[in-house]
Amino acid sequence: AQSVTQLDSQVPVFEEAPVELRCNYSSSVSVYLFWYVQYPNQGLQLLLKYLSGSTLVESINGFEAEFNKSQTSFHLRKPSVHISDTAEYFCAVSDRDDYKLSFGAGTTVTVRA
Amino acid sequence: NAGVTQTPKFRILKIGQSMTLQCTQDMNHNYMYWYRQDPGMGLKLIYYSVGAGITDKGEVPNGYNVSRSTTEDFPLRLELAAPSQTSVYFCASSYSRGRAPEQYFGPGTRLTVT
Numbered sequence: 001a002q003s004v005t006q007l008d009s010q011v012p013v014f015e016e017a018p019v020e021l022r023c024n025y026s027s028s029v030s031v032y033l034f035w036y037v038q039y040p041n042q043g044l045q046l047l048l049k050y051l052s053g054s055t056l057v058e059s060i061n062g063f064e065a066e067f068n069k070s071q072t073s074f075h076l077r078k079p080s081v082h083i084s085d086t087a088e089y090f091c092a093v094s095d096r097d098d099y100k101l102s103f104g105a106g107t108t109v110t111v112r113a
Numbered sequence: 114n115a116g117v118t119q120t121p122k123f124r125i126l127k128i129g130q131s132m133t134l135q136c137t138q139d140m141n142h143n144y145m146y147w148y149r150q151d152p153g154m155g156l157k158l159i160y161y162s163v164g165a166g167i168t169d170k171g172e173v174p175n176g177y178n179v180s181r182s183t184t185e186d187f188p189l190r191l192e193l194a195a196p197s198q199t200s201v202y203f204c205a206s207s208y209s210r211g212r213a214p215e216q217y218f219g220p221g222t223r224l225t226v227t
Contacts, residue, residue, distance in 0.1 A: 001172070009153065032214050043117075043203060043218040044156075051214070090155060099144055099207055099214050100171070103155035 002026050002093040006104035013081055014112055021076040021107045023091030030096040033074040035065055038088045038106075047089070050074065086111045115139055117219035119204050125225045126194040134189040134222050136204030143209040145187040146171075146216065147179065149200040156203065162187055163209065194226045 003026035013019045025031065032051055036044040048059040055067040065076045074091060091104040120135045138145065143164045148156040158171030162181040176198055178190040187206075191198060201223050205216040 004155075034215060036218075043220045044205075045218070046215050049215055094214060097210070099210060099216075100146070100158060100161060101156075101216060103157075105153055105155045 001100070002031070002095065002102040004091055004093050004102050004104040006089075006091050006107050008107050009105065010108050010110070012110045012112065015083055016080050018079050019077065019081050019085075019109060021089050021091075021109070023074045023076065023104055025072050025074070025091075025093045025102075027072070027095075032094045032096060033065075033067055034092040034094075034101070035063070035074070035076050036090045036092060038090065040087070044090065047076075081109070081111050083111050083113065085109060117204055117206055117217055119202075119219035119222050121222060122220070123223045125227065126191075128194060128196065128226060130194050131190070131192050132194070132224075134191070134202055134204075134224075136187045136189065136219060137185050138187075138204075138206040138217070139185065140206060140217065141184065142206035142217075143184065144207045144216075145181065146205045146207075147177070147187070147189045148203045148205065149173065150203060150221075151200050159189065159202075191224075196226050198224065199226045200224060 005024045007022040034049045035047040037047045050067045058064045063078045088106045088108050092101040117138045146161045147159040150156050157173045160179040162168045204219045207216045
């Protein structure tokens with residue numbers, strides 16, 4: 001099974017500032033990569049995914065993530081955050097022949113005015 | 114289309130009691146999963162199923178049991194509840210291999226064992 005490391009457990013950020021959440025995984029075998037977002041007292045929602053093709057993937061609400069195979073990383077970025085982006089963010093990885101997900105420990109993003 | 118639904122939302126159990134967490138999906142997904150979420154630990158896979166009648170252990174199966182008699186339902190059984198099983202439990206589902214791999218999650222069940 002993959003091991004997933006999210007390098008920051010807490011990220012405070014001011015509104016309209018950029019944010020980057022870092023994610024590294026253990027193996028360079030073919031993988032699927034995901035970022036999920038969890039708002040307070042809710043379930044996990046898929047934010048974006050990398051399956052194949054372009055290494056830069058985007059979400060509908062302005063987040064983007066870049067797959068870097070040589071560094072086994074899938075960092076998440078947003079150039080300008082809103083108060084509503086306050087949530088916990090999870091990086092998850094699965095091997096292509098096994099749909100079971102391995103999750104990072106999560107990064108809590110708190111956006112302040 | 115309700116997606117993945119879970120009941121109950123909250124439950125308090127005494128040590129040694131048993132209960133079943135219910136999970137239902139209406140997306141005709143073959144694969145279903147149970148996770149537990151503990152603070153600072155991410156989600157850990159308890160059990161999963163690749164189809165009706167087929168289940169297998171995940172990373173943390175001890176103290177739990179599952180069954181999968183239909184495509185839609187995947188209940189999780191806790192026997193002899195222990196304080197270590199205090200957690201938030203999430204059910205998820207996905208298509209089978211060869212199709213879109215992303216998992217869809219239910220809203221969770223918050224369980225406290227005292």
